[in-house]
Amino acid sequence: MANKLIVAPAPHVQTMQSTGRIMRDVVIALVPALIVSTVVFGWSVLCVTALSVLSCVGFEYLIQRFLVGGKPTVGNWSAVVTGVLLAFNLPASIPWWIVVMGAFVAIAIAKMTFGGLGKNPFNPALVGRVFLLIAYPVQMTAFPEIEGLDALSGATPLAAVKHGAAADILGVQDLLLGNMPGSLGEVAALALFAGFVYLLWRRVITWHIPVTVLVTMAAFAFVVALSRGAEEAALWQFPLFHVLAGGAMLGAIFMATDYSTSPMTVRGGVIFAVGIGAITMCIRLWGAYPEGMSFAILIMNSTVPLINKYVKPKRFGVK
Amino acid sequence: MKTFPMGGVHPSENKLSCGKPVEVLPLPETVMIPLAQHIGAPAVAKVAKGDKVLTGQLIAEAGSFMSANIHSPVSGTVAAVDMQPNGQGLRQMMITIKREGDEWAEGIDRSETLVKECSLSAEQIIAKIKDAGIVGMGGATFPTHVKLSVPPGKKADALIINGVECEPYLTSDHRTMLEHGEELLVGVSILMKAIGVDRAFIGIENNKPDAIAHLSKLVKEYHGVEVVPLKVRYPQGGEKQLIAAVTGRQVPPPPALPIDVGAVVCNASTTLAVYYAVQKNKPLIERVVTITGKSVKEPKNLLTRMGTPIQSLIDAAGGLPADAGKVINGGPMMGRAMVNLASPVTKGCSGITVLSGRDAVRRDASQCIKCAKCVAACPMGLEPYYLSKMTQKKNWDELEAQMITSCIECGCCQSTCPSYLPLLDWIRLGKQSVMGIIRQRAAAAAPKK
Numbered sequence: 001m002a003n004k005l006i007v008a009p010a011p012h013v014q015t016m017q018s019t020g021r022i023m024r025d026v027v028i029a030l031v032p033a034l035i036v037s038t039v040v041f042g043w044s045v046l047c048v049t050a051l052s053v054l055s056c057v058g059f060e061y062l063i064q065r066f067l068v069g070g071k072p073t074v075g076n077w078s079a080v081v082t083g084v085l086l087a088f089n090l091p092a093s094i095p096w097w098i099v100v101m102g103a104f105v106a107i108a109i110a111k112m113t114f115g116g117l118g119k120n121p122f123n124p125a126l127v128g129r130v131f132l133l134i135a136y137p138v139q140m141t142a143f144p145e146i147e148g149l150d151a152l153s154g155a156t157p158l159a160a161v162k163h164g165a166a167a168d169i170l171g172v173q174d175l176l177l178g179n180m181p182g183s184l185g186e187v188a189a190l191a192l193f194a195g196f197v198y199l200l201w202r203r204v205i206t207w208h209i210p211v212t213v214l215v216t217m218a219a220f221a222f223v224v225a226l227s228r229g230a231e232e233a234a235l236w237q238f239p240l241f242h243v244l245a246g247g248a249m250l251g252a253i254f255m256a257t258d259y260s261t262s263p264m265t266v267r268g269g270v271i272f273a274v275g276i277g278a279i280t281m282c283i284r285l286w287g288a289y290p291e292g293m294s295f296a297i298l299i300m301n302s303t304v305p306l307i308n309k310y311v312k313p314k315r316f317g318v319k
Numbered sequence: 320m321k322t323f324p325m326g327g328v329h330p331s332e333n334k335l336s337c338g339k340p341v342e343v344l345p346l347p348e349t350v351m352i353p354l355a356q357h358i359g360a361p362a363v364a365k366v367a368k369g370d371k372v373l374t375g376q377l378i379a380e381a382g383s384f385m386s387a388n389i390h391s392p393v394s395g396t397v398a399a400v401d402m403q404p405n406g407q408g409l410r411q412m413m414i415t416i417k418r419e420g421d422e423w424a425e426g427i428d429r430s431e432t433l434v435k436e437c438s439l440s441a442e443q444i445i446a447k448i449k450d451a452g453i454v455g456m457g458g459a460t461f462p463t464h465v466k467l468s469v470p471p472g473k474k475a476d477a478l479i480i481n482g483v484e485c486e487p488y489l490t491s492d493h494r495t496m497l498e499h500g501e502e503l504l505v506g507v508s509i510l511m512k513a514i515g516v517d518r519a520f521i522g523i524e525n526n527k528p529d530a531i532a533h534l535s536k537l538v539k540e541y542h543g544v545e546v547v548p549l550k551v552r553y554p555q556g557g558e559k560q561l562i563a564a565v566t567g568r569q570v571p572p573p574p575a576l577p578i579d580v581g582a583v584v585c586n587a588s589t590t591l592a593v594y595y596a597v598q599k600n601k602p603l604i605e606r607v608v609t610i611t612g613k614s615v616k617e618p619k620n621l622l623t624r625m626g627t628p629i630q631s632l633i634d635a636a637g638g639l640p641a642d643a644g645k646v647i648n649g650g651p652m653m654g655r656a657m658v659n660l661a662s663p664v665t666k667g668c669s670g671i672t673v674l675s676g677r678d679a680v681r682r683d684a685s686q687c688i689k690c691a692k693c694v695a696a697c698p699m700g701l702e703p704y705y706l707s708k709m710t711q712k713k714n715w716d717e718l719e720a721q722m723i724t725s726c727i728e729c730g731c732c733q734s735t736c737p738s739y740l741p742l743l744d745w746i747r748l749g750k751q752s753v754m755g756i757i758r759q760r761a762a763a764a765a766p767k768k
Contacts, residue, residue: 005658006644006679007407009744011730012651012672013330013487014681017737019688076685118688118738206695264691264702315700315722316325316559317569 023077025202029195030084036178036188041092045184053083055103063112078117082106085125088185091143098136102128118260122301126294143181156182158246159290168237175244185250192249205257208266209273213252214243216277251293261301268311275300322550323560326698328731329552330487332526336611336618337490343622344635350393350626351403352414356665357454358461359385364414370397375424375602378414387462388452390602392624394422406648406657427600433501434598437509444513444597451596453603457586458649460667467513476581478511478519479565480590483556486650489670491607492587494620496530499591500537506594507544514583519544520565524551554729558584560698572725608664612673614640623664630660632671644679647672652730682739693732699725703732707742710749715756718749726750
């Protein structure tokens with residue numbers, strides 16, 4: 001009997017979590033937003049999402065199987081997460097071949113060339129989205145109109161504000177419930193927030209990065225509103241609008257917290273998040289694009305190795 | 320509620336045997352006593368084959384200041400002094416004694432009467448502790464007399480009793496605190512006298528509310544002694560973590576020691592052994608061992624003589640379960656997996672944990688996903704993923720700069736890794752290499768004699 005005992009160094013306990021479970025949790029956290037989006041934009045939302053997920057998983061499988069070799073990696077669900085996130089960054093009316101192209105750029109170029117999950121320096125879904133935004137600007141900004149919202153007529157609220165509309169163009173209720181044009185995953189702040197709570201509960205992410213991104217954006221907007229001499233109501237309207245509109249919530253909760261492309265320490269994460277919030281607001285207020293979340297996250301992704309090198313955890317016993 | 324400042328994990332507690340009063344394990348027919356069962360030099364055997372020994376008689380003497388005496392746990396005849404396989408199958412010097420009855424050496428008080436008064440001086444107390452061969456019974460087996468001998472120029476200002484027992488499954492300290500609270504507190508006052516302090520804290524995690532309540536009631540009679548309930552979090556029983564949890568002071572990185580922040584830490588079972596040694600002249604020849612595991616028929620706490628084969632404890636708990644995959648000397652976070660169940664209980668053996676086959680096998684590792692859970696879990700504020708990677712690259716300078724020698728090998732990083740990477744395996748290797756380099760450097764820098 002004794003010679004059948006297993007020997008290994010301590011610890012003899014392993015976590016109940018696994019890479020696959022974490023990634024499935026992220027997918028589950030995205031489901032509420034997917035449902036709201038389907039209600040707002042219709043069934044095409046599910047088609048775009050399904051196509052994006054299938055393409056991402058398919059490309060990862062093919063590349064791993066025929067180019068990279070080694071153990072299959074599609075089982076860890078990370079390609080599914082990339083697929084859903086990519087779809088959430090596209091308008092519902094996007095042609096199918098653009099979705100497939102975006103999935104190819106995300107998985108083949110941004111992820112697998114660097115060595116797959118954990119080694120990619122840039123968020124794959126965002127690389128896919130930004131590529132599409134630059135290559136197909138017309139299709140990428142053609143948002144279906146929403147009934148009863150004549151004020152916007154197919155423009156996203158951020159684009160409308162960029163072109164001179166006031167920040168109270170949409171009520172807070174519309175912003176929270178997603179009653180506005182935009183990409184699939186940009187529209188439902190409340191649903192995204194529900195996903196955030198789920199991820200916190202499952203200990204997939206901590207609150208530091210999302211909260212810091214959103215607080216930075218709000219503070220930035222508040223100071224700008226103040227300097228523009230806004231009245232009392234607008235002083236609160238402006239920060240709230242920027243936090244709830246566009247990709248702020250989606251980016252802060254689901255993209256900035258991507259494990260491989262965010263810093264390893266809490267302090268590093270806060271620096272990273274402040275950078276994202278500030279750059280996003282700069283682009284939104286003074287840049288060529290109405291929305292800057294994707295660019296901000298990708299720019300800050302590039303600083304992560306530097307942050308990891310210089311921002312160390314607080315060591316025990318060192319003052 | 321108090322706890323340590325950073326990192327830590329909370330594995331399933333599985334304290335299956337916490338409600339089981341300590342039972343006395345029948346005496347074994349033969350005992351085997353390793354000469355090296357403490358940190359420091361091995362003890363030197365004072366008996367030879369054929370010698371008759373009494374229970375409690377000195378059979379091996381401390382090999383240097385940093386070493387410990389060893390006494391016979393039974394009476395009988397020395398059958399051999401030779402190399403025998405230990406729990407890991409490695410051969411080491413052991414004294415084998417064939418038991419004949421249980422006849423005790425003279426001068427040992429075996430009565431249950433509580434002796435409160437102690438008129439000995441600090442030096443006399445430490446000498447008695449040294450004579451009794453007491454070492455840290457929480458698993459580290461650091462000789463207690465060395466710990467109590469405060470080096471010149473340093474001053475202790477608080478004694479901390481470690482009743483944390485943060486390892487999952489283990490309950491021997493818990494039962495000791497519950498069943499021998501009075502004796503334990505006399506032990507605390509003796510230790511306070513030995514190191515010249517007027518404050519003592521007994522740190523207990525709040526998953527042992529009965530022990531907290533019991534000792535809090537008894538402690539009212541003892542001036543300067545305080546029970547400190549702590550939030551359940553592993554590795555709170557680590558010396559540095561416990562000092563920080565109780566006093567808020569952080570021991571600086573090695574080579575600094577707890578005494579540099581004025582603290583001396585002593586495990587609860589060790590404190591009880593100190594009481595027996597000083598007040599009853601009883602050397603360290605028995606201890607409470609938890610025998611436990613999810614598929615063990617009757618998890619229990621056994622008062623066991625040193626040198627008893629591990630197999631006897633397993634038999635007393637209903638035998639080795641059919642699905643047993645791993646038998647661990649200690650708890651599942653820091654204990655050592657055993658191959659040889661004929662190996663003996665030693666001074667540092669607080670429990671035997673049996674894991675079933677499914678829990679015993681490490682799952683397949685996959686690529687690091689940079690989730691940073693290991694960094695968040697490290698109670699020393701290190702970056703386990705990075706230390707593991709740098710060890711694989713043999714980058715010793717970087718490892719030293721990133722403070723790998725601060726690692727306490729608690730295993731939080733590895734147990735929390737969702738990619739099941741063997742982080743601590745690598746870090747241990749890196750730490751040993753870096754410590755070797757530091758020692759070489761010190762030797763080269765030292766003036767030649």
